[in-house]
Amino acid sequence: QVELVESGGGLVQAGGSLRLSCAASGRTFSTYHILWFRQAPGKEREFVAAINWSGDNRYYADSVEGRFTISRDNADNTVYLQMYSLKPEDTAIYYCAARAGLYVLKRSPSDYDTWGQGTQVTVSS
Numbered sequence: 001q002v003e004l005v006e007s008g009g010g011l012v013q014a015g016g017s018l019r020l021s022c023a024a025s026g027r028t029f030s031t032y033h034i035l036w037f038r039q040a041p042g043k044e045r046e047f048v049a050a051i052n053w054s055g056d057n058r059y060y061a062d063s064v065e066g067r068f069t070i071s072r073d074n075a076d077n078t079v080y081l082q083m084y085s086l087k088p089e090d091t092a093i094y095y096c097a098a099r100a101g102l103y104v105l106k107r108s109p110s111d112y113d114t115w116g117q118g119t120q121v122t123v124s125s
């Protein structure tokens with residue numbers, strides 16, 4: 001099994017930056033992509049960004065393209081989400097997700113069975 005733990009959330013002013021971390025433990029070799037999702041109050045969980053094992057393939061939602069950067073440090077089994085130019089609409093609980101044996105990227109939350117507990121990001125105007 002793989003366990004994921006998010007951290008780094010907090011309160012930030014609009015235009016500010018924040019870096020989220022997703023620490024993986026367990027059978028990390030069984031996963032290929034790690035994804036970030038977010039869920040705002042009253043909204044469905046939505047795809048934010050994804051990265052493959054080697055880190056050479058990165059994907060972003062249109063809403064965060066150019067502002068967020070996903071990266072990973074395989075030595076520490078950690079995936080990062082660096083967020084710049086934050087907007088109030090970025091306010092949400094941010095989750096990382098994975099699924100063993102899934103080699104083709106899927107963007108629906110229902111395709112993933114391993115989730116962290118989430119970390120709250122609040123952007124004030």
